[in-house]
Amino acid sequence: MSADNKPTKETANPAADGSELIRFDGVTKRFGSNVVLDHMDFTVSSGKHVTLIGPSGSGKTTILRLLMTLLKPDEGTIKVAGDYLTHEERNGKLVPAGEKHVREVRKKIGMVFQQFNLFPNMGVLRNITEAPVHVLGLPKEEAEQRARELLEMVGLTEHIDKYPSQLSGGQQQRVAIARALAMRPQVLLLDEVTSALDPELVAGVLDVLRDIAHTTDITMLCVTHEMNFARDISDDVLMFDSGRVIESGSPEKIFSEPEHERTREFLSAVR
Numbered sequence: 559m560s561a562d563n564k565p566t567k568e569t570a571n572p573a574a575d576g577s578e579l580i581r582f583d584g585v586t587k588r589f590g591s592n593v594v595l596d597h598m599d600f601t602v603s604s605g606k607h608v609t610l611i612g613p614s615g616s617g618k619t620t621i622l623r624l625l626m627t628l629l630k631p632d633e634g635t636i637k638v639a640g641d642y643l644t645h646e647e648r649n650g651k652l653v654p655a656g657e658k659h660v661r662e663v664r665k666k667i668g669m670v671f672q673q674f675n676l677f678p679n680m681g682v683l684r685n686i687t688e689a690p691v692h693v694l695g696l697p698k699e700e701a702e703q704r705a706r707e708l709l710e711m712v713g714l715t716e717h718i719d720k721y722p723s724q725l726s727g728g729q730q731q732r733v734a735i736a737r738a739l740a741m742r743p744q745v746l747l748l749d750e751v752t753s754a755l756d757p758e759l760v761a762g763v764l765d766v767l768r769d770i771a772h773t774t775d776i777t778m779l780c781v782t783h784e785m786n787f788a789r790d791i792s793d794d795v796l797m798f799d800s801g802r803v804i805e806s807g808s809p810e811k812i813f814s815e816p817e818h819e820r821t822r823e824f825l826s827a828v829r
């Protein structure tokens with residue numbers, strides 16, 4: 559950490575060299591006859607902050623759930639840092655990924671959900687250290703040191719000994735952000751992380767995320783309905799409609815000069 563308590567590059571993605579970090583190739587996802595993603599192709603370079611916007615039901619959360627392996631694609635492949643998430647190579651052939659392979663690739667990904675999903679029976683510190691100690695095998699002291707740094711970064715140092723039920727929703731979400739970063743993921747997935755919060759708590763969480771976006775080089779893939787936040791943090795914005803990316807580009811282009819009629823309609827409805 560630097561003297562002014564800003565996260566340093568040490569807390570960020572060690573491999574943010576602009577190389578391709580996420581790749582969707584021809585990914586289709588259906589629920590029954592509902593085609594939620596239709597031959598989706600897109601890539602995210604390491605260190606970039608990419609925001610997914612678009613109407614409800616257009617498939618944004620499905621992208622994040624596929625990356626978390628909470629869902630499997632019906633067609634196509636997904637790669638994370640050069641490794642197939644959905645498949646693995648055996649004897650030169652591509653076969654469906656086994657559990658061990660998926661677990662390894664998943665370590666590169668951290669996610670913060672709408673509902674904070676903290677462990678209610680564990681204090682703040684243990685919520686953050688549990689996975690680094692038990693999944694990564696980090697020594698407890700090292701995990702706790704890192705947890706303290708992250709708590710400082712999200713402004714919760716004085717709440718280190720509390721339980722989730724003793725914190726506001728905004729504070730719980732900031733613990734969830736620290737917990738995701740404690741695993742040192744290469745990419746942070748953010749799924750409408752302020753949607754479940756009371757309005758007065760939203761700004762504090764978005765400020766923490768702005769800070770992380772601006773002072774670390776972690777890759778972010780973010781689904782949000784907060785357009786000002788998207789404008790502030792994004793390198794690229796992808797506009798979804800009916801399971802396809804219909805328009806993409808810099809926040810300046812998408813928010814100031816959208817080309818697609820659906821993008822214009824969507825933006826005027828949410829502003």
Ligand SMILES: Nc1ncnc2c1ncn2[C@@H]1O[C@H](COP(=O)(O)OP(=O)(O)OP(=O)(O)O)[C@@H](O)[C@H]1O
Pocket residue numbers: 589592594612613614615616617618619620621781
């Ligand atoms: N487990 C599921 N079973 C059946 N249908 C699902 C399931 N999960 C998502 N869907 C459907 O997939 C479509 C896309 O959902 P998704 O959550 O990806 O949309 P979204 O763009 O993130 O929407 P929102 O902004 O409202 O969160 C919707 O029609 C939804 O009803």
